[in-house]
Amino acid sequence: MNQIDMSRKQPLAQVSAAVESLHSRFESYLHSPVGVILGTGLGQWVESLEGQLCIDYSDIVGFPRSTVRSHAGNLCAGWIDKVPVLALQGRFHLYEGYSPDQVCFGVRTLARFGVKKMIITNAAGALNPLFHPGEMMVISDQINMTGHNPLIGLSYGEPQFPDMSQLYSQKLMKLVHSKALELNYRLQEGVYIGILGPSLETPAETRAYRALGADAIGMSTVMETIAACQMGMEILGLSCLTNKNLPDCMVPTSLEEIIDVGQDIEPRLTALLNVVIPEMHAMK
Template sequence: MQKPEKVQEAVEVIRAMPQVRQMPRLGLVLGTGLGGAASALKTDYSVPYEDIAGFPTSTVHSHSGRLAFGSLAGVPVAALMGRFHLYEGYTPEEVAFGVRVLAGLGIHTLVVTNAAGALNPLFDAGSLMAVTDHINLTGTSPLTGPNHDAWGPRFPDMSRAYDPFLVQAAMDAAMRIGIRLEKGVYIGVRGPQLETPAETRMLRALGADAVGMSTVMEVLAARHMGLRVLTISSLTNKNLPDCMAETSLEQVVAAAEASSQNLGRLLAELAPALDTPSRGNDAA
């Protein structure tokens, strides 16, 4: 388990920054190639991760590695511009570090974005998907080890890891602005290799609609700390095991960048719902 004092040290460093004029109520994690969604943000200040005590450094070139402060349609927000992954060699605790810092700053809602491969044959590459549930196939968790009771319970409930009210709000917002938004289950794997055809068949048989190499560690940490969570996946490629097309990181990034403007529009439309009081993750 992460040492709470390391997280608190980073929180105090940020709170002492005179450029950060208001503490965020909303947290945002921008995934691979999705930096363009930041166009929806009015950014007041950003700081490199390496300038914040304890922060890991993102090693993926499509992640800018900065913490940005500003607003989303008037809602105070802090955005992790780039994340950390298990495949980079980071521990689950390091992957979840940024989310825990955002929680320490006082956010009540976390919006996680990612680039993912579509497993559901009815979903098209280039579209967005609201995550309704996940399958953790990484074999690990940021909650392993001694529990820090001030953060959350030893055995946190995950029956509604993704807030049903926010998922429905996202579907409604997408309809208002004319964006197709799918709903489905995300399966998290370690990577960094992409899936074989046989693995793709297995993942689909397990009930997943999209596969990716991030998000799960962050969501587990966020829910442990009582945050509401909404996750939106950018479906960058289509995994069809019987006619598997080769793909590359460059193609994934390009596809994510192409969908990032729609993601930004969706987030801006969603902002009022994201800033509503908690409904205890019990809304239908």
């Protein structure tokens, strides 16, 4: 077998090894219909799970480690209204030095566990001048400005050229809008642009990204969403808007401020997820 063939098979084997190492502890959650990725400052949602079980990433064969503050670094399982759920409490980023393959390791592990519908959350900066910190945004589409792609050279046995004309599920977008309305939550909708980071964007970059059609900006999500699409998942994206970028009057921000606003949004995100997930499970 040549070197290229080996490089294609090795990540597959690593994901399979991670799944195998979890079987005995997560046997009740095999074929869980819904998976969730929790972004910066949003990890407390797992506390609402019934029968909560969390395992540190360091205890899972092959799993990367989450190094960013406010990312707990646990794979969690539990139940919401009798629906089994798997959740990544913290994610991996390109700016941490991880490869696209490592960034998507958790998503691919959940897919091998049988997850068919994925909710991907993040903390993001608002680029649309009509959006405000403290609001949530349904992601309608995305722009990948990281310069990376998790599908390069690695097929994972799935299509290497997946269609992305409807990357985010229209059905799930309609569902979350209707549930937000019932909860009397203001929910924006727009395009998310993913950048490499970790430096925050300049005023000139902010103008450029807004000109491209982006409504919110962050340093995650786009890699995971591409991988989830390749694995055949239905995807719902939710951005929690933690700061606002107006290029003509940029206000300095920090990770601490982003975490604080994310934690303020988290109770509303928890309530929304807890009514959306059972409906997602019921949808055909």
